[in-house]
Amino acid sequence: MTMSTRGKGAVNFLVGVAGTLAVWLLMLYLRRQGYVPSSLFTLIPLAIPGVYALNGLLEMIAGVPSAKIASQWDSLAGWQRGVLGLLVVALAIVLALAGMVLFA
Numbered sequence: 001m002t003m004s005t006r007g008k009g010a011v012n013f014l015v016g017v018a019g020t021l022a023v024w025l026l027m028l029y030l031r032r033q034g035y036v037p038s039s040l041f042t043l044i045p046l047a048i049p050g051v052y053a054l055n056g057l058l059e060m061i062a063g064v065p066s067a068k069i070a071s072q073w074d075s076l077a078g079w080q081r082g083v084l085g086l087l088v089v090a091l092a093i094v095l096a097l098a099g100m101v102l103f104a
Helices: 005-033 040-062 066-074 078-103
Strands: none
Touching (some): 005 040, 040 066
């Protein structure tokens, strides 16, 4: 039995979220024991399972494997990648600022 792309993305998302939570709890425990200093660099280990979760989220939303999305991105002209990239960054900044305003 084969799983759909969205199903695989959902599994990857859940595994990534669980991994991120496990690493976060481990870092919290180690910090309370005095093994890890209080620094932003201690958040770096969260990146690997976090990226795995975001990749699963992308596949779950788009319904297309991430390799196909990457090949379609590479087939765009340079100016199109630049414009879309800037739009994605601008949207991320707007969402981050909206989150800070709403929840601060």
